[in-house]
Amino acid sequence: MEIVRRPQLKSTAIDRGVPTLPLYRSAPSLEVRLEDFELYAIDRLRVLTGISDGLSRGKRPEEMEKLVAELWKANMRHPQASEVMNKDIISHFVLRLVYCRTYGLCALSLDYCCFHFLAYRVRILAHREDLRKWFLSMETALFRYRFRLQTAEAQRAVLAEFQLPYKAVTTSEFEVIKDKLTLVARSINQTLPTADAIFYKVPFQEVPELVAGRRVFLSDGYAYVAMNQVVSLVATQFRSLLSKALTLTNRKWMSTIREQEKDRLTPIVEALSTSYVGPDYSVGREFGEVSLKDIDNVAKSSFPLCMRHLFDKLREDHHLKHWGRMQLGLFLKVLLNSIGLFMEFIWNISKLPHPLTLAFTCYLSNPLMQQPMELGVGLKLDDALAFWKAEFSQKVGAERFDKEYAYSIRHNYGKEGKRVDYTPYSCQKIISLTPSVGDHHGCPYRHFSEENLRAALCKMGVNSGGVEDVMDKVRHKHYQLACTLTFEAIHGCPNDAGINHPNQYFSDSQKILKSKVKCLRISFLVTSVIDLEFPPISTVHSLHP
């Protein structure tokens, strides 16, 4: 595949009359615009994420089929009909590049001499190993359901493409076993085989799912597979092909492509691997205000378990390690809806006195302070920093402020380092993080022991029946469903959308609660601050033990 900057496209896939369902066996010779490289991949990622979501909700195969048809239609179309196939193929191969990478990178990371960075890199790589498995599973699922949606003719073409050495059962053979085939069909409530029904004779090892469910007739080591069951066969083949291909792609990426493309494709590929494709939580929308005094209360009522745990630990230890700061910090950034409060959070964990005065000075200077604030509106970061620095240089010295604190504040706003604005982590990302000793991040439904999880759920206010339901989901590794059930138990009403993102949990929760309780507005605190007339720091600090 040749990546070019020119706008024109030459396509040959459709002309060759290949089946409408590509097998992605080899990269085609197509020219792709750089912009399309990224856009196509993101569209496909939306489809894969949608599938992942559907599966984790336990949707049945018929429902998944529908979902896949909808997702494909919504995301993978193209104004030019001839381009639809190209988009399919190109997007798949781009995502292969994104998701093929694994531990191979570790050796190259040794140029980072700081151990902290190395540990950071290793954690990213572990995350990637899970992502590779995720990609493999979702692409296989996508293929499986698209196959089911094809016509019988198209399905036969795919079977031929795979060069599966499975023979169609001859008429005479069919006559001999017809009764048994009928019995099997009746036992699984399928349509009965007619005289012209096609069955494939396949070694039983190739179709473990069908054997396990007693959905095929077995004789002398062969399974007799009905046409509609061939999906299983084909999905297994697809998966194994893709798995091998990913290993090869990884080698190629590491040895040549990554370096060659470091100014062009590599940054796009790297960015895609950390992107979250779901509802946009990078901008605070209609979250309403959350004040400092409120934080402890909303933590109890509206934080999902993962954030509640981190928050409690922060209050207890006055400290969180790196990933915990990332996970909680990014979550809160959206919540707190103001730069000042976010800075307050960082100061909290730096163990310095609580800068209430500065925070509200920021508010006061905002002409729109009476209205709910959107992130980004209001005091500019630079102005706030300047004010902050002036206020605290007496205590820590201007130099130290610049060195130690300004950097980290600016970093989290994307002003330093990679210059990427970190978006709050989705459930998917959080579930993939693995905490080690001394860490409190990750998804508690995945990492807590049964005992601890039960205790945490009780503390959150889930009744014993609810706890059992949640534990059942956990045992089946449906962590997001477990969180959804927790939400439903605590709020006493259903959450049909299901929980995919901690900020979504928070906003859904707040919506329910606000309709029940009047919200505390910022103005209350502003008034109290004005009344207090900027008290000395020690007094302020005592308000928040």
Place this chain on the structure above:
Amino acid sequence: MVIEEAVNGKDDMLIDGQMADQVLPSGFNLNFLNLYYAKLFPYGDIFKWMSYGNDGKHPACDKSYFGRRELSFTLENDIYLRFLSFNSVSELEKGIREKCPFKIDIGPVYSVDPSKRHAYAQSGENVFKPVERELIFDIDITDYDDVRYCCSGADVCLDCWPLMTAAIKVINTALRDDFGFRHILWVYSGRRGVHCWVCDGKARRLTNEQRAAIADYFRVYKGSENSKKKVSLTGHALHPFLVRSYTEVLKDLFEQTLLSSQQIFSTEDRCEKVLEMIPDESVAAELRGRWQKRSSGSKDDINAVRWEHLKHTLQSGRHKGQGLRRCVEEIVFSFSYPRLDMEVSKHMNHLLKAPFCVHPKTGRVCVPIDPVHCHEFDPTTVPTLSQLLQELNSGGMGQEGDNDWDRTSLGESVRFFRSSFLEPLLKACKEEMESAYNSKLQQSKNSLSW
């Protein structure tokens, strides 16, 4: 105890001077075991089996094969030694005789010698992992405790043993007819169950996923404390495998044997247990009412009579209901269908006790069972350790080079092992090896030719 009976009842046997004065203790102890390992344990046969033809002279033989097989020993005081391996039959014999293990387990063949596993990485190319392992099954009669009333726990008797017989028949037929396996060894576990070793090359190379699929194919009973009905046969018909199992084995087992040997309908509690399996409460109530007014003086076996009532009521067609369609079969399956230990079969690295071990609690030898004549197998007459040693002593001096086991009851088992299992297996291995070798030669010839 059985052992003492065996000893006392044989007063008239010629007993070697040394033993005459001793009252033999209950059949299992370290000294006896030492003797057993010295004289009777068939090392050569086990070695030949585990080598699968690789101990021969053919160029295709893999000399490292036997050495990559994991064995484990359980010693006295429950000391457990894992990841043991041996490179030859003499090393095997030496190892066993030195340690005198109470139990020997056989594990998989690994990619490298298991005792050297730490030298290899856990991921990437040179991985330590299982590469071959027989397909195994473990059936334990304690898994049937909720449907057998004659014994419970570790006990087994001739009233409940037919459950094991049925399990062997059902599984063996399926392994041969459905899955196409040929080299199947059934072994008595020594106390209360049976083990099955499927040794075809095809079976040894199965992945965990495929093993799980086979185990699930066999699974019917889904027990859990919470549901009353543990067998649920939905669908308008039964799968041919279940039909065959029912008509050839289970129906008769239930009606001819279990009904009376287990007295399934003899008390109110036991009747209730069956009635709970009927999803339609009105049907259950009807039967319950009928049975409460027990007509006295009837000479017919109450179990058979009540079973007829039940069948008639459910199959008469009077009551139509979703769950009732297969209720009769479900009840029969609940009481008689094989219950496998799924975990044993699903993983390549699961260890299983070796045949010809002696069970520490019963002293009985784990002898092979002939599946064709499994209904004749009697677990209460399986040779015990002390019995064998007695036989050895009294059998007189044999010729030099004779096998000692031939002078004892063990002889029958070893001969059966060889003729019906080992010899056909090794013949097939040889053929497989030769044909694979020849086709490889052919391939390389083809690729070299211009």
